Amino acid sequence: MEWNRDSSMLRYAKSMRETLESRAAKCDEDRKVPDETIADFRSAGLFRMLQPTRHGGLECHPNEFFDVVTELAAACPSSAWVFGVIAVHAFQLALFPDEAQDEVWGKDRDTLVCSSYMPVGKVTPVPGGYRLSGRWGFSSGSDHCTWVLLGAFVPSEIEGRAPEMLTFLLPQSQYRLVDDWHVSGLRGTGSKSVVVDDAFVPAHRTHRMGDGFKCKS
Numbered sequence: 001m002e003w004n005r006d007s008s009m010l011r012y013a014k015s016m017r018e019t020l021e022s023r024a025a026k027c028d029e030d031r032k033v034p035d036e037t038i039a040d041f042r043s044a045g046l047f048r049m050l051q052p053t054r055h056g057g058l059e060c061h062p063n064e065f066f067d068v069v070t071e072l073a074a075a076c077p078s079s080a081w082v083f084g085v086i087a088v089h090a091f092q093l094a095l096f097p098d099e100a101q102d103e104v105w106g107k108d109r110d111t112l113v114c115s116s117y118m119p120v121g122k123v124t125p126v127p128g129g130y131r132l133s134g135r136w137g138f139s140s141g142s143d144h145c146t147w148v149l150l151g152a153f154v155p156s157e158i159e160g161r162a163p164e165m166l167t168f169l170l171p172q173s174q175y176r177l178v179d180d181w182h183v184s185g186l187r188g189t190g191s192k193s194v195v196v197d198d199a200f201v202p203a204h205r206t207h208r209m210g211d212g213f214k215c216k217s
Contacts, residue, residue: 003061010064012044013071020075024188031181032190033082038144041083042110051090055101056109078188082141089113089149092167095217097204100169104147114145116194119165121152129202130154132168139177140191146172148194151209165209174199 004010023034041047049065051057065087073080093101093113104111116136124131136150148170153163178193211217 003063005064005067007060007064009044009046009049009058009060009068010071012046013068016040016072017075020072020079023079024076027076027078027188031187032143033079033141033188035144037076037079038112046083047087047110047112048090049087051105051109052094052101055094055105057090076188078186081186081189082144085140086112086114086145089115092149092207092212093169095212096169096207099204103171103205104169111147112141112145113147113149113169114139114142114194115149117149117151117167119151119153121150121168121196123152123154123166125154125157126200129200130166130168130206131198132170132196132201133198134196135178136194136196137180138191139194140189142177142192142194143190148172148175150175150194150196167207167209168201169205169207170196170199170201174201 020037023037027033045058046068048057049060049068053059069080069084072083093104104113116139118136120136121132121134132150132152134152139148142148150168150170152166152168154166155163175194175196178195180193181191207217
């Protein structure tokens with residue numbers, strides 16, 4: 001993997017400066033990134049920078065991705081924040097079983113995923129997966145996404161062993177957003193809360209954080 005210091009993605013990000021600057025006030029006023037900006041990023045392929053090529057992604061070098069985020073942030077920090085957060089989820093989704101990846105990208109390779117990794121969910125293991133409930137804060141860009149990644153600790157089946165942190169992948173039909181993002185800084189990130197009421201999450205839609213750290217995903 002080579003780091004392209006003058007990639008088409010970076011050139012596009014630079015070309016967007018005036019456009020993003022002109023939309024910055026609306027971004028803050030609406031407390032979310034404008035739909036037009038998300039559409040522009042999608043059309044340019046920015047959200048696919050870290051997406052696997054087998055799902056239509058570009059598999060760009062991480063430094064190339066960081067350069068694009070930095071360039072966008074010079075024009076509109078909120079837009080850059082949302083782009084960076086959402087786009088990096090393609091990397092984690094690629095660590096999930098193929099079945100989960102196909103559910104998200106099988107019909108639309110431009111599907112976007114939001115997140116809140118704080119491990120506050122209540123989890124009950126059941127046959128075939130888990131039941132999940134809870135309220136998670138600070139899900140940036142969630143208005144523009146149709147799936148979410150949520151963190152929670154799962155009690156160990158072995159007595160005396162610490163609980164294990166998992167990330168749970170849920171479709172929009174299993175959660176709702178709460179518009180509680182009223183802040184002074186980065187107002188345009190739309191970092192709303194996510195609420196889940198006793199949703200069933202099949203085992204293939206989970207990822208063990210420990211496996212990620214050990215490169216065993």
